[in-house]
Structures are given as structure tokens and as C-alpha cells.
Amino acid sequence: MESAADLQDTASLTLKFEFNPKLGIDNPVLSLAEDHDPSDIRSLERPRFCLLSKEEGRSFGFHLQQELGRARHVVCRVEPGTSAQRQGLREGDRILGVNNHVVEHEDSEVVIRRIQASGPRVLLTVWAQHVLDVARALQGNDALLCPILGPEVRPRLCHIVKDEGGFGFTVTHEHRGSFWLVLSTGGAAERAGVPPGARLLEVNGVSVEKFTHNQLSKKLWQSGEQVTLLVAGPEVEEKCRQLGMPLAAPLAEGWALPTKPRCLHLEKGPQGFGFVLREEKGLDGRLGQFLWEVDPGLPAERAGMQAGDRLVAVAGDSVEGLSHEETVSRIRAQGSCVSLTVVDPEADRFFSMVRLSPLLFLESTEVCGSPQDTCSASLVEIKHPPVEDPAMPPVPVGSRQCFLYPGPGGGYGFRLSCAASGPRLFISQVTLGGSAAQAGLQRGDVILEVNGYPVGGEIDLERLKQLAEAEPPLCLKLATRSPQGLEAWIPSGSGKDWALASDLL
Numbered sequence: 116m117e118s119a120a121d122l123q124d125t126a127s128l129t130l131k132f133e134f135n136p137k138l139g140i141d142n143p144v145l146s147l148a149e150d151h152d153p154s155d156i157r158s159l160e161r162p163r164f165c166l167l168s169k170e171e172g173r174s175f176g177f178h179l180q181q182e183l184g185r186a187r188h189v190v191c192r193v194e195p196g197t198s199a200q201r202q203g204l205r206e207g208d209r210i211l212g213v214n215n216h217v218v219e220h221e222d223s224e225v226v227i228r229r230i231q232a233s234g235p236r237v238l239l240t241v242w243a244q245h246v247l248d249v250a251r252a253l254q255g256n257d258a259l260l261c262p263i264l265g266p267e268v269r270p271r272l273c274h275i276v277k278d279e280g281g282f283g284f285t286v287t288h289e290h291r292g293s294f295w296l297v298l299s300t301g302g303a304a305e306r307a308g309v310p311p312g313a314r315l316l317e318v319n320g321v322s323v324e325k326f327t328h329n330q331l332s333k334k335l336w337q338s339g340e341q342v343t344l345l346v347a348g349p350e351v352e353e354k355c356r357q358l359g360m361p362l363a364a365p366l367a368e369g370w371a372l373p374t375k376p377r378c379l380h381l382e383k384g385p386q387g388f389g390f391v392l393r394e395e396k397g398l399d400g401r402l403g404q405f406l407w408e409v410d411p412g413l414p415a416e417r418a419g420m421q422a423g424d425r426l427v428a429v430a431g432d433s434v435e436g437l438s439h440e441e442t443v444s445r446i447r448a449q450g451s452c453v454s455l456t457v458v459d460p461e462a463d464r465f466f467s468m469v470r471l472s473p474l475l476f477l478e479s480t481e482v483c484g485s486p487q488d489t490c491s492a493s494l495v496e497i498k499h500p501p502v503e504d505p506a507m508p509p510v511p512v513g514s515r516q517c518f519l520y521p522g523p524g525g526g527y528g529f530r531l532s533c534a535a536s537g538p539r540l541f542i543s544q545v546t547l548g549g550s551a552a553q554a555g556l557q558r559g560d561v562i563l564e565v566n567g568y569p570v571g572g573e574i575d576l577e578r579l580k581q582l583a584e585a586e587p588p589l590c591l592k593l594a595t596r597s598p599q600g601l602e603a604w605i606p607s608g609s610g611k612d613w614a615l616a617s618d619l620l
Contacts, residue, residue: 161359165202165239188226211261212240214365232433234472238363262358270347272367275307277340292324308370310348317345320469369476374462376473379418383451389413394439404442428456517554518588564592
């Protein structure tokens, strides 16, 4: 239900099409009411960026709803007095981006997982619905609606350890909160990845935006022998200025971090996995799920689990805020092959200090996907659809090649399926952040060739497994299926992906 304010805004900002006789086409014309606020014109040029932060035990303060039958992620309620309200998130806003990911066409469950995995801070790219419709018609380029920062053009989280030359930088400033670093050649800061001329944004997870020079000097002195800085090089600062994007910590790349999350891939043995999961308070007083009683010689120890590790994700999905029973249920749901993301006490303290989720830094370390990615036996899955399922639609003309390298657990991050009556293999599942996703594989892609061998109607499963186990990279020749054909061939199962759902985040 649209509010009166929404209806008024929509009425005052409309798009009309007028015929241009010189061009012979209809041109979009923005029509403004007499009482229209001129600032709305500027709102058509770029999205709004909402940097949300939540306190311990609290949510960001908004409810996310997926519209029935559409991949549209709509804010349906904003709680008063929360970070979401303070940062200008409004009911009816469409979320197009989470941190540095475009999510407009992702499933609602994936978007929710991305937000939860962001930890205590998240950057949302949003548009008011009526403004988005006009901007899309005027711009004609969806990339401008949800800009992202490319590799090497993102803020950096750099951990610096003092040497005989100190931290290896001096600070210059113009006024309160504006600090730049001058690096010593070959010094500790340069080795830790701090770029020349970098702007200083945070020290040990604390913003310096309101610091005086004396306060900054004291903060650095209190850091002792090591310090973690959030910085942005000149090109990053200029790019964000052009986009109107904040230099936000959730966008950061990790450089020379002292510790990192670990991905453990376990395959159940005759005596089980060999560990005990307990809910207890951590070093900072937060309730969490901790791993104890790691039995020598069993799968957990062989995978690298250490007593006292804290569990942060199961199959790549954050378990933050879940009860002990819910976490155990998620582990059991993975079956005999389980992927766990954990942090040891040192890593737990570090990521708590910088107020960022360790899951944000999996891309720069290692990817922990679903159990299907870790067990080579489940790479190929035969599906026998009901007799009444429609015939597989023809593969469209055109193909592309993708080269994949296995992840830490030996898997490629996708699930391969075929139909008993269908002529071809297709991708039925792609793990978020896995090798396949990074190479551009999409659900519904049809496999034409594997390592140069054509895939026809007669499928030799043993041959496919041998090809998958060959020396990497795995080379796939793919054709993209139309969304209509995909939904006809891969049923949505329970239909929950299309359900009208609202989740508090």
C-alpha cells in the first residue's frame, strides 16, 4: 500500500514520451510539477548509499521483503530509532547493492545472507521506487544504477607492525578529520600495502572523521607495536567522490592482515566428525558457537579444527544470531560432507576490534562453499523429473568458455545435473563466492563441452568424473538458457523462493 507521501512524490515526478520528428523516435521527457523540489533531479543521477551499523545484540532496524514472483528486494518497514532510520533508509526503497555486490537479480535468500554475513556494518545501495523507474528510463544503463568498485580501486584494511623505523609513515592534515599519510620508502606501512598519498579513515576500527591531530597521535601511540588502518588511495577517493559513494569499511580489501578466517572441509567418518559444538560467551562477552573436544585422528582434526575455534558460518552462510539448536540443525542438514568457517581466538579479537565480519575477507583468502563443493562424488547429480515436465527447450545459439580452478576443498563450486529424457547437462546450482561463480557460471547454463570433449545425449558419468579430476583448469564450453526455459526445466521445489517474505535485518 503506497502512502500519501509516496503518491505525491510520484505525481510530482513523471516520465512522458514525446515524438521527435528529426529522429523518428519517442524521447523520454521528465515532467515536473510546479511545486517540484529541484533536488529530485539530482537524485536521478545516482543512487543513495546507506551505511548501517548495529550495536551488540541489535539489528540494523529494517525489514526486507521480496515481491511475489519478482527478484525485487523492497524495504517494507523501518524501525524507529535504529541505524536504518538514522541513515535515511525508507519504506519502499529498493535495494540494488550490498557492499560491493549487485543484488538486484539475486534470490531474496541470497541477499539476506549477504547482509547477515556483513557483520556489524553494511553498505546498501538503494533507490526510491518511483525515482528508480525514471532513472532507468533516462539513463538506459543499469551499471550506473548500482556502481561497484573494481579490484585495486577499493579502500584497504592494512595491518602494520612496527620495525626499527616505526610504523613507516607521518601524518599531514588540513583540518579536523582530514588526514593523509606520507610513507617512508620501504617502511612498514608501504610493505603492509598502504598506497602513496592515502587518506586515513579508521584506526583499529575507530573512525578518525572527528579526530583532532592530537587525538589521532594519542590513538596511534596507544596502539603499541602494531596498528590496523583503513585507508583509501587518491584514485579510490576520487572514484568514490564521482559516484557519491562513501569510503566505507565494508568495501575494504584486506592487506597483510595478521590473521584470517579458516575454511574446514569435513567428511564424516565411521566415528563421526570428531568434535563438540557448545554455546558460550567469548572473550568479548558475546554468545557464540564454539568448537571443543576435537578428537585426535578424526575428520575435524585432520581438517585443521582447533579447540576453542568459534564457528562463524556453515556452508558459507553466517550463523551470527542463530541459537545453538538452529546452528546444529544447519550442520546436520549438510549431511556427511560439511564446510565450516571458523576463527581462532586471535582472529576473533582482531575482527571484533575492526568491527568487520571475517566473512567479508574470504574472497581474498579462501572460499568456503557448500558441502557439494567439497565432495567430488557429488559433482554429478542425476535428476529424473516427473513425466509431465515439459521437454527441454533448445539451446540458444552462441557459446562461451569458462576456465575453473578448484577451491581449498578441491571442489569447483557448482552442481551439475541432467534429466533422464533431456539431451544435455546443465548447471543446477552455483555456490556464492566459489570458483564457478567467479568464472561467471550461472544456474541453467548448458554444458556443451568439458575439457574439449563434447557432451551429447549419451552421458558417461565415469568419464565426466575423470575429466573433473584431471589437472586444472577445468575448461567448460557453455550456452546460456533463457530464464523462461530455465524455470520450466528446473522447478522451484517448495516454491519458497517466490513466497512473499519479510525478514528483520
